[in-house]
Amino acid sequence: MSESTPILEMRKINKHFPGVKALSDVNFRLFQGEVHAIMGQNGAGKSTLVKVLTGVYRHDSGEMLLEGKPIKPDSPLAAQKLGISTVYQEINLCPNLSVAENIFAGRQPMKLGRIDWRELNRRAEEALKRLNVSVDVTQVLSSYSIAIQQMVAIVRVLDVSSKILILDEPTSSLDEVEVEQLFKVIRQLRDDGLAILFITHFLDQTYRISDRITILKNGEFVGEYKTGSLPKLDLIAKMLGKELSEFSFAMGGEERKKESGKAGKDGKIVLLVKDLGLRGSIAPFSLNLNEGEVLGLAGLLGSGRTEMARLIFGIDGANQGEIHVKGKRQSINAPRSAMLAGMGFCSEDRKNEGIFSELTVRENIILALQGRKGTFRYIPKKKQLEIADELIKTLAIKTPSANNEAGQLSGGNQQKLMLARWLATNPIILILDEPTRGIDVGAKLEIMELILSLSRQGMGVIFISSEFEEVIRCSNRIAVLKDKAKIAELAGEEMSESNIMHTIAGGR
Amino acid sequence: MGIWRRLSRSKLLWPLVTLGILLLFNLFFTPHFFRIEIMEGHLFGNLIDIFKNGAPIMLLAIGLTLVIATHGIDISVGSVVAISAGVVAMLIGGDLAGHPKYPIGFAMTAALVACVAAGMWNGMLVSWIGMQPIIATLILFVAGRGIAMVTTNALVIWLYVKPFALLGQGYLFGLPFSLYIVAFLLLITYLVTRRTALGMFIEAVGINPTATRFAGINARSILFWCYAFSGFCAGVSGLIVCSTVMSADGNNAGNLFELDAILAVVLGGTSLNGGRFFLLGSMVGALIIQTLTTTIYAFNVPPEIAQVVKALVVYAVSLLQSENFRARVAGIFGRREIAA
Numbered sequence: 001m002s003e004s005t006p007i008l009e010m011r012k013i014n015k016h017f018p019g020v021k022a023l024s025d026v027n028f029r030l031f032q033g034e035v036h037a038i039m040g041q042n043g044a045g046k047s048t049l050v051k052v053l054t055g056v057y058r059h060d061s062g063e064m065l066l067e068g069k070p071i072k073p074d075s076p077l078a079a080q081k082l083g084i085s086t087v088y089q090e091i092n093l094c095p096n097l098s099v100a101e102n103i104f105a106g107r108q109p110m111k112l113g114r115i116d117w118r119e120l121n122r123r124a125e126e127a128l129k130r131l132n133v134s135v136d137v138t139q140v141l142s143s144y145s146i147a148i149q150q151m152v153a154i155v156r157v158l159d160v161s162s163k164i165l166i167l168d169e170p171t172s173s174l175d176e177v178e179v180e181q182l183f184k185v186i187r188q189l190r191d192d193g194l195a196i197l198f199i200t201h202f203l204d205q206t207y208r209i210s211d212r213i214t215i216l217k218n219g220e221f222v223g224e225y226k227t228g229s230l231p232k233l234d235l236i237a238k239m240l241g242k243e244l245s246e247f248s249f250a251m252g253g254e255e256r257k258k259e260s261g262k263a264g265k266d267g268k269i270v271l272l273v274k275d276l277g278l279r280g281s282i283a284p285f286s287l288n289l290n291e292g293e294v295l296g297l298a299g300l301l302g303s304g305r306t307e308m309a310r311l312i313f314g315i316d317g318a319n320q321g322e323i324h325v326k327g328k329r330q331s332i333n334a335p336r337s338a339m340l341a342g343m344g345f346c347s348e349d350r351k352n353e354g355i356f357s358e359l360t361v362r363e364n365i366i367l368a369l370q371g372r373k374g375t376f377r378y379i380p381k382k383k384q385l386e387i388a389d390e391l392i393k394t395l396a397i398k399t400p401s402a403n404n405e406a407g408q409l410s411g412g413n414q415q416k417l418m419l420a421r422w423l424a425t426n427p428i429i430l431i432l433d434e435p436t437r438g439i440d441v442g443a444k445l446e447i448m449e450l451i452l453s454l455s456r457q458g459m460g461v462i463f464i465s466s467e468f469e470e471v472i473r474c475s476n477r478i479a480v481l482k483d484k485a486k487i488a489e490l491a492g493e494e495m496s497e498s499n500i501m502h503t504i505a506g507g508r
Numbered sequence: 509m510g511i512w513r514r515l516s517r518s519k520l521l522w523p524l525v526t527l528g529i530l531l532l533f534n535l536f537f538t539p540h541f542f543r544i545e546i547m548e549g550h551l552f553g554n555l556i557d558i559f560k561n562g563a564p565i566m567l568l569a570i571g572l573t574l575v576i577a578t579h580g581i582d583i584s585v586g587s588v589v590a591i592s593a594g595v596v597a598m599l600i601g602g603d604l605a606g607h608p609k610y611p612i613g614f615a616m617t618a619a620l621v622a623c624v625a626a627g628m629w630n631g632m633l634v635s636w637i638g639m640q641p642i643i644a645t646l647i648l649f650v651a652g653r654g655i656a657m658v659t660t661n662a663l664v665i666w667l668y669v670k671p672f673a674l675l676g677q678g679y680l681f682g683l684p685f686s687l688y689i690v691a692f693l694l695l696i697t698y699l700v701t702r703r704t705a706l707g708m709f710i711e712a713v714g715i716n717p718t719a720t721r722f723a724g725i726n727a728r729s730i731l732f733w734c735y736a737f738s739g740f741c742a743g744v745s746g747l748i749v750c751s752t753v754m755s756a757d758g759n760n761a762g763n764l765f766e767l768d769a770i771l772a773v774v775l776g777g778t779s780l781n782g783g784r785f786f787l788l789g790s791m792v793g794a795l796i797i798q799t800l801t802t803t804i805y806a807f808n809v810p811p812e813i814a815q816v817v818k819a820l821v822v823y824a825v826s827l828l829q830s831e832n833f834r835a836r837v838a839g840i841f842g843r844r845e846i847a848a
Contacts, residue, residue, distance in 0.1 A: 315722065339724030353722050356715045358783045363708055370705045371725040378704045421723065 005068075007032050007163055007195045008053075013062035015048055015219075017408075020400060022048040023059070026221045028214055030164060035186060035196045037206045037227070040216035040239055041440040043398055043410040046199055049216070050166060053197075054086050055079040066163070083163035087153045089172060095142035095149075100124035102141050103156045127155045131185045147178030151185055158189075165189065166197045171205055172438055175300075183209050201440055203232060217241050240442050269327070270460040271429050273312060276321030282307040283485035284321055289429065289460040294451060296475030297464045298500050304484035305464045306348060309431045312462070313345040314338040326428065339372055344422030348434035348464070350411070354418045357407025361399050362388040364406045364417050369424040391420040395450065412443030419450070430454065431462045436470060448474050468497045480504060519777035519784070522829045523792040526775070530799045530821075538806045550679040554802055562798030563686035564589070564745040564752075564762075568769035569776070569790040570690075570697050571627075571741030574734045576773050579714040579782025580634060580641035582735060585742040585769055587652025588626050589762025592746025594659035595619040597667055597756030606668045620743040626652065627739015631732035645735075649766070656758035664757045667750070676752030686748050690791075693744065697737075698787055707785070710734065714782025768797050775825060796825065 008030040015023040023045045030036050038046045051057045053064070055073030064071050066082060073079035076086070093102045100121045101108075109119040124137040133151050141149055150170050158165065167186070171179050186209060190196055198210055206213065206227070213230060215222040215238050222238050268291045277284030282304045289295050297305045310316045312323065314332040323332050323341075330341045338345070347353035356364055365388045370379055379387075388402040395416045399409055406417055415435055422430060432451065436444040451474050455461050465471050471478055472495050480488040480503045488503045534541040534554075544553035568585045575582045596619040601609030608615065626648055633644035678685040701707035712720045713727045720727040745765070750756050774780060775796055776789025800821055804814045827833045 313722075334726075335722050336724045336726055345722060347719075347722060352716070353718045356712055356719060358715050359708070359711065363712075367708070367712060367720075367725070368723040370708065371723055373705075375706050375709060376704050425724075 006030055007067055009065045010049070010053065011063050011065070013049065013052060013064070014060045015045075015052060015057060016060055018400075021219055023052070023219045025062070026216065026219070027224070028053075028221075029224065030195045030197060031212070032163075032195050033190055033193050034211040035190050035198050035209050036212045036214065037198045037200065037210035038214050038216065039206060039235065040222075041412070041442040043218070043413070044216040044239070044440075045219040046216060047168070048219070050086075050168065050197070050199065053079070054084060054166065080157070084166065085157035085162045085164065086166040086168065087150070087157055087170060089169040093141055093149060093153055093156070096140055098138050099128075099135060099141055099144070099148075099152055100137040102152055103127060103137075105156075124155075127158075128152075131155065131188060133185065145178060147174050147181050150174070150182060154185065154189075158194075162194065164195045164197065166199075168199050169201065169438070170198075171200060171202060179205065201438065203235070203441070206235075207232065215239055236441060239440070270325065271312075272324040272327075274322050274324075276311055276318050276323065278307075278311055278316055278318050278320075281316055281484070282311060285479075285486040286321075287479055287486070287489075289462060291460055292455050292458045293477065294455045294461045294463050294475045296471035296478040297462060297481060298468055298471045298478050299481030300466075300504065303481040303504075304486075305481055306433055307484065308481065308486070309345065309433050309462065309464060312338070313343055313431055315345075336371070339368065339425065339427075342428035343431065344368070344425060344427035344429070345431045346415070346418045346422065346433060346435055348437060350414050350418065350438075355406050355414050358405060360403050361392070361397070361406050361409070361417060362402040365391055365402075365420045365424055368421045372425055387424055388420075391423060395420055395423075396446065412439035412447075415439055415443070415447065416450075419447070423454075427459065429460045429462070431464075433464045434466065435463075436465055436467070444470070468500050472497065472500075519786050520789055520792065523776050523789050523796065526825050526828060527792055527796050527799065530796060530803065534799075534803055534806070538803065541806065546682070549682060551682045554806065556684065558795060558798045558802050559687050560684040561802070562794050563684070563690050564749050565765060565768050565772055565797065566690045566791055566794040567693060567741050567745040567748070568738075568765055569772040569794045570693055570787060571734075571738030572769050572773050573776070573778055573785050573787055573790045574697075574701070574710055575641075575738045576770070576778050576780060577710050577714045577782055577785035578731055578734050579717075579780075580731070580734070581770065581780070582627075582630060582645045582738045583642060583766045583770075584626070584630060584645040584648035584652055585738060585745075586762040586765040586767075587649050587656065588623050588739055588742035589746040589749055589765055590656035590756075590758050590760075591626060591652055591659070592619045592623050592743040593750035593756040593761040594656040594665075594758050595622050596672075596747055596750055597665040598659050600667055600669050600672060602665050602667060604668055606670055608669045608672075612669065612672055616747055619747060620740060623739045623743025623746065624736055625739070627736040627742070628732070630739065631735030634735060635728040635731035653758060656756075656761070658758075660756055660758050662758065664755055667754045667756075672751055673754060674751070676748045676750070686752075689744065689748065693741065694787060694791065701787070706730075711783050711785065714785075769794070771822065772797055775822075775829070777829070 006029040010026065010028040013023050013026045026045065026049060028049060038049065040046050048057065052059045055075045055078050058074060071082055073082055073084070097105065103124045104120055109116045109123065111119070121137050128135060128137065131151060133148065135144060135148060141152060170182060174182060186196060200206060210227045212224065213227050213235065214224045215235070217239060269288050270291050271289040273285065273287050275284040275286055285308065287295065297308060299305050311318050314334050314337055317333050323330050325341045330337065332338045332341060335345065362384055366379060366384045373379065385402055392399065392402060397416045397420065398413050406414065409417060419435065435447050448470065451461055451463060463471065463474050475495065476491070478490045478495050478500065479486050480490060480500055482504050490499060490503070541554050544551050544555060572582055572585065596615045599610045599615035599618055600612060603609065630645050630648055633639045634641050674685055676686055680688055701710065709725055709730050712725065713730050717727050746762060749761055772793035773790045775793030776786050776791070778785040778790065800818055804817055809817055
């Protein structure tokens with residue numbers, strides 16, 4: 001029955017941005033009691049579609065029907081009033097307020113002109129209990145895990161009148177246990193009859209939670225499928241618009257393993273780190289990196305991968321140990337000295353530590369190179385454009401031109417932009433912290449291909465990723481980290497997911 | 509078409525439109541507003557006055573533009589104007605016969621050095637200690653007046669050394685001398701920020717200081733020098749203020765100038781959130797403020813109402829420049845069209 005009457009229907013939605021057609025004739029349907037995933041690469045139009053639905057953007061043409069009636073929300077608030085609730089990737093809550101306050105902020109129950117705290121806490125507890133979450137609602141939000149915070153955010157937006165819940169990348173910063181916790185809640189909401197729109201980059205999560213999948217590609221509607229009848233490989237192929245075999249690399253991780261170890265033994269050492277450490281950040285560690293080698297850093301979240309990278313690049317000052325670059329000892333006490341020694345570093349936190357969203361793509365690319373040359377040896381604009389255009393082409397960065405603002409690019413392209421900034425300086429050593437996080441499969445593969453081709457050209461690369469599979473595919477050698485210390489190095493045949501897991505678990 | 513599109517995207521458009529409206533208003537309602545007379549080989553008239561009287565704020569706005577672009581603020585500039593005036597007046601001395609105590613050049617240099625030092629103090633607090641700019645410069649905002657009072661022994665020093673009057677009252681080729689100082693400093697600042705990478709670095713610091721540091725740029729030193737430069741600009745402004753009235757009054761010189769200067773920068777299109785900055789825009793902003801003041805005077809508005817009128821106009825201008833507001837107004841009209 002419900003099959004014939006979707007609660008929400010978007011028909012032939014079109015949306016232009018200057019120079020880009022973000023959505024063309026996209027259809028989307030949402031049914032009660034279903035989880036519907038939108039899949040597509042970065043720039044496919046997923047977030048634009050959601051923003052049209054939630055009133056952030058207004059579409060150029062097409063229609064939206066909610067329970068059969070046309071709607072045209074012109075602000076997120078208007079959408080909310082219609083019963084469309086959204087929980088965004090970055091949780092918009094106040095970490096220093098209690099859980100209960102967060103849930104009811106702005107609509108606290110009052111009694112005699114004052115906030116009725118007992119009622120407030122009781123209702124908050126009740127609301128969470130409905131989702132089988134029991135926490136002390138009087139504690140401050142920040143004392144709970146991101147997963148709990150995520151659920152608090154869901155409870156907050158879920159009004160009695162909610163018909164549709166949109167979850168935008170809710171799992172991107174959760175660990176496996178937390179994801180399962182969240183999924184339980186989502187399933188329960190679904191069984192209660194809510195229509196849920198779920199956006200994620202994780203393929204297997206899509207399969208675990210969703211009932212229906214809509215695929216977008218380059219702003220176009222590819223199709224709507226029942227999750228059960230769409231094999232994973234087909235999904236990937238449809239998202240990429242290519243046959244999977246075209247991505248030779250996606251299949252052939254094996255080849256790399258054979259190569260590994262070789263570069264390690266023959267190559268010249270470009271980076272030698274001896275007993276580098278910082279109390280309270282990471283225990284002293286040693287490592288070396290050869291010319292043309294990719295060294296993977298594997299470990300769980302919080303194992304000290306990022307701390308290691310920050311220490312090598314001089315962001316945090318080490319209180320012991322030494323760094324040699326190409327056989328010469330360097331005193332590296334700031335990113336600037338690391339850069340001058342020939343290093344580059346792409347942070348895992350693109351937004352806060354990488355991209356200048358209001359500067360142009362050209363400026364974002366040229367910045368480090370210009371910094372190295374110094375303020376007064378100005379690279380003429382024409383030359384800047386040449387360098388930028390060249391790198392835009394090599395890395396296939398999708399932007400209307402080098403003079404567009406970097407903030408307009410999608411996540412994967414911003415990642416490439418950071419990479420381009422460092423490639424412009426022609427570094428000897430490149431440190432990449434989670435370059436594949438939060439970007440889609442296609443862009444991930446492209447970036448991994450890029451890392452390999454850079455190493456083939458002789459660059460030494462340190463590659464950090466939470467996904468062991470990626471680390472194994474890309475690296476010649478892997479340093480394993482646990483509890484803020486380097487505990488092992490794996491090479492050649494030793495590099496396998498189970499081996500890394502066992503090493504971390506401590507019992508090989 | 510091409511020019512119009514470029515202009516409509518330019519940040520200079522709205523400041524210029526505002527200035528144009530103000531001038532147009534005067535064209536219709538203020539008699540002789542645009543009349544320029546030649547007396548003793550100099551040009552006189554309201555338009556010349558606007559430039560002449562606006563010069564001190566324009567100078568402050570040049571330095572503040574860079575500071576604000578770094579996502580900072582310098583509220584001490586008014587006090588630094590007083591320091592500059594105090595130091596130069598003390599060193600030239602109030603000799604009635606017009607003999608300077610120390611050479612004028614020396615006195616001016618000393619005043620500028622003192623002001624750059626004041627700016628460096630601000631810069632140090634912000635960049636090395638990491639203080640919030642408004643608090644860091646609040647210290648000098650308060651202390652600066654005190655320093656100025658100390659240098660003049662809490663007296664108003666009157667100057668009678670004729671050559672020093674050139675800065676604020678003199679003319680060159682028929683135009684006020686201070687205008688050349690503004691133009692010169694503006695040109696130099698423009699060249700140093702836009703013909704080198706400095707402008708981009710300043711904007712980068714304002715948009716994302718962490719990413720700037722991670723890109724291997726010495727963000728701290730850029731911050732530091734922006735504040736030092738703002739001190740320098742305030743110093744030059746103070747010299748002109750002192751020369752215009754030929755006196756130094758630690759209490760009143762440059763009083764509330766910081767507010768006009770900040771307003772000038774913001775009216776000129778540079779956001780208080782830092783990032784992109786527009787030196788020319790800031791100049792137009794300063795001219796808007798001065799034109800407004802001159803207009804209010806020309807209308808003989810009583811002083812007690814003048815401030816209110818000024819506030820209302822500034823309010824209107826701010827609304828006009830807000831993209832959000834314009835979009836809303838457009839939205840209202842757009843809907844009407846559909847309804848009709």
